[in-house]
Amino acid sequence: LSGLVGSEMCIRDRYTGEASCPNSPHQKRRAVAEATIRALESALSLDGELSLVAVHNADVAGIPIIVCAIECPETRDGRLLIGAAHYMRNDDEAECVVRATLDALNRFCGRLAVRD
Numbered sequence: 001l002s003g004l005v006g007s008e009m010c011i012r013d014r015y016t017g018e019a020s021c022p023n024s025p026h027q028k029r030r031a032v033a034e035a036t037i038r039a040l041e042s043a044l045s046l047d048g049e050l051s052l053v054a055v056h057n058a059d060v061a062g063i064p065i066i067v068c069a070i071e072c073p074e075t076r077d078g079r080l081l082i083g084a085a086h087y088m089r090n091d092d093e094a095e096c097v098v099r100a101t102l103d104a105l106n107r108f109c110g111r112l113a114v115r116d
Helices: 025-044 093-115
Strands: 004-011 015-022 051-060 063-071 081-086
Touching: 015 025, 025 051, 025 063, 025 093, 051 093, 063 093, 081 093
Parallel strands: none
Antiparallel strands: 004 015, 051 063, 063 081
16 A cells, blocks of 8 residues: 545535545544544634544454544643444444544534533
8 A cells, every 4th residue: 555545525515634644544534534633623613723643543342443532621620521423334334434523523512512
């Protein structure tokens, strides 16, 4: 594998997030998560406040999942936003990464709604 691969995420056809990475399985997952984060930042006018820490495949009790960890400025005590999505063998991995990323960001968006 060589070269770069890109990922783009759109929210309601109005907000776009883009990311690129080296062409490897782990980096592709990272690019999809980064693009999802950038799209949400665009939609909420956050301008780079969220930071992807990790996105990994894992097994929990033999169940395959994708886990995403994100830092945000609201968690001054160092807590991470954590999201997960079930990942079956025939699933589109990129879609599962998006679901795990949005699951993590759901906690952040919920705090925004309460704060307003």
